[in-house]
Amino acid sequence: MDIVVRPKILVVGAGFAGVECVRRLERKLGPDEAELALVTPFSYQLYLPLLPQVASGVLTPQSIAVSLRRSRRYRTRIIPGGAIGVDVKAKVCVVRKITGEIVNEHYDQIVLAPGSVTRTFDIPGLADNARGMKTLAEAAYVRDHVISQLDIADASDDEAERAARLQFVVVGGGYAGTETAACLQRLTHNAVKRYPRLDPRLIKWHLIDIAPKLMPELGDKLGSSALEILRKRGIEVSLGVSIAKAAPEEVTFTDGRVIPTHTLIWTAGVAASPLIATLGAETVKGRLAVTSEMCLPGHDGVFALGDAAAVPDEAKDTDGAVCPPTAQHAMRQGKHVADNVIATLRGQRMTPYVHKDLGLVVDLGGLDAVSKPLGVELKGVPALVAARGYHWAALRTGVAKARVATNWLLNGLAGDDFVRTGFQSRTPATLRDFEYTNAYLTPEQIRERTGTV
Numbered sequence: 001m002d003i004v005v006r007p008k009i010l011v012v013g014a015g016f017a018g019v020e021c022v023r024r025l026e027r028k029l030g031p032d033e034a035e036l037a038l039v040t041p042f043s044y045q046l047y048l049p050l051l052p053q054v055a056s057g058v059l060t061p062q063s064i065a066v067s068l069r070r071s072r073r074y075r076t077r078i079i080p081g082g083a084i085g086v087d088v089k090a091k092v093c094v095v096r097k098i099t100g101e102i103v104n105e106h107y108d109q110i111v112l113a114p115g116s117v118t119r120t121f122d123i124p125g126l127a128d129n130a131r132g133m134k135t136l137a138e139a140a141y142v143r144d145h146v147i148s149q150l151d152i153a154d155a156s157d158d159e160a161e162r163a164a165r166l167q168f169v170v171v172g173g174g175y176a177g178t179e180t181a182a183c184l185q186r187l188t189h190n191a192v193k194r195y196p197r198l199d200p201r202l203i204k205w206h207l208i209d210i211a212p213k214l215m216p217e218l219g220d221k222l223g224s225s226a227l228e229i230l231r232k233r234g235i236e237v238s239l240g241v242s243i244a245k246a247a248p249e250e251v252t253f254t255d256g257r258v259i260p261t262h263t264l265i266w267t268a269g270v271a272a273s274p275l276i277a278t279l280g281a282e283t284v285k286g287r288l289a290v291t292s293e294m295c296l297p298g299h300d301g302v303f304a305l306g307d308a309a310a311v312p313d314e315a316k317d318t319d320g321a322v323c324p325p326t327a328q329h330a331m332r333q334g335k336h337v338a339d340n341v342i343a344t345l346r347g348q349r350m351t352p353y354v355h356k357d358l359g360l361v362v363d364l365g366g367l368d369a370v371s372k373p374l375g376v377e378l379k380g381v382p383a384l385v386a387a388r389g390y391h392w393a394a395l396r397t398g399v400a401k402a403r404v405a406t407n408w409l410l411n412g413l414a415g416d417d418f419v420r421t422g423f424q425s426r427t428p429a430t431l432r433d434f435e436y437t438n439a440y441l442t443p444e445q446i447r448e449r450t451g452t453v
Helices: 016-028 048-055 136-155 159-165 175-194 220-232 274-279 327-345 381-394 398-414 431-435 443-450
Strands: 008-012 035-040 044-046 065-067 077-087 092-097 102-106 109-112 116-118 167-171 204-209 236-239 243-247 250-253 258-260 264-266 270-272 287-289 302-304 359-363 369-373
Touching: 008 016, 016 035, 016 327, 048 136, 048 175, 077 102, 077 274, 077 443, 092 443, 102 443, 109 327, 116 431, 136 159, 136 175, 136 431, 159 167, 159 258, 167 175, 167 258, 175 204, 175 220, 175 264, 175 359, 220 236, 220 369, 274 287, 274 443, 302 327, 359 381, 369 381, 381 398
Parallel strands: 008 035, 008 109, 035 077, 109 302, 167 204, 167 264, 204 236
Antiparallel strands: 044 065, 077 092, 092 102, 116 270, 243 250, 250 258, 359 369
16 A cells, blocks of 8 residues: 655744744645644744733733634644754754754755844843843833832932933834834833822933934834824934943943933844754845745755745845845735745746735824825824724734734723733843844754754
């Protein structure tokens, strides 16, 4: 009797790109056509654009952690762990399970969607004293930390310490940094009313970025509107400025200013997952160089997309243009790469990825927002409706949509709460404690495990 072995499709990463790919494969492939497996340390998809609202307490953490096991068509085997190396010659992905065990996962087709990590620079003290805004744990931690600064300041009789505890620095004038500063400033502005011993004028938020403009993708008009909103709230925005040095109790700016603070939030861009470096393949600014079909040249059955891949932007006439690392692109690429994987299995022709931009949305908390859906510039309540409507529609399950809508309604009716949940420990957590960027193997270690010459 002939035994038919199903080809194994291994998807790495449960972000927007990986989950959209898996779900499309489940819908379009019959159970007898392929075996599906997904490598991820968590069995949920994180809706990253709403992290600032988790940090400010508008949304609960669970509401944006969308379960991967609720799908009606669920048949993908979830491998609970992180990919720490890939040998494309041996067709092996090395996985460190959440138990610590390291195993080799063989595949016939692999889809690399490991996403990105917070981009850092060689700035003294940065890795030890900054917090990020890239994971659910970081958002929950930052919320606890910010509220704890109010508690400590309220309990302190030292005026210098009180002032330092009530100063907050956010680095990064992109969407993540701007929304983080805006949402957390609103939280502290509302919370300080519950602390009669604290002078609200002592609370100072700083948003800095080395770029000359705030969120330049929005255009000059909306970018200026966002800047005006932040400054009216009392947020000090400094452009053309970055961090020269970070210490536990102060931050030095590149313009010479020294800010006494215990809170440095770093959101200055992202870099491709370190997993990409383990392949030993060509990269473009750290992202894996792929074709318009999202294939790795010279290696059959290897696809890459999302933040970790430099996917050519066919919608632009500029040579060498690549798609930016946004959720909008990742979701579309996930569906498209699934179609290309299916095409290779069925002996059909793959197609290039081409997109039409839907626009940009920025929620600044409260009734403030700026948005540019389909090129139409909006601000205020219309922009807020566009921003929240887009995010709500993009949530993958009805349960997630219900939770988020309920959280928004409750926050609008009852206002913010200022509960500190106790995630903090005696040892402050920093960037390196959340993203595990030192957990990957070298190409030599991978070859040693797989026996590839």
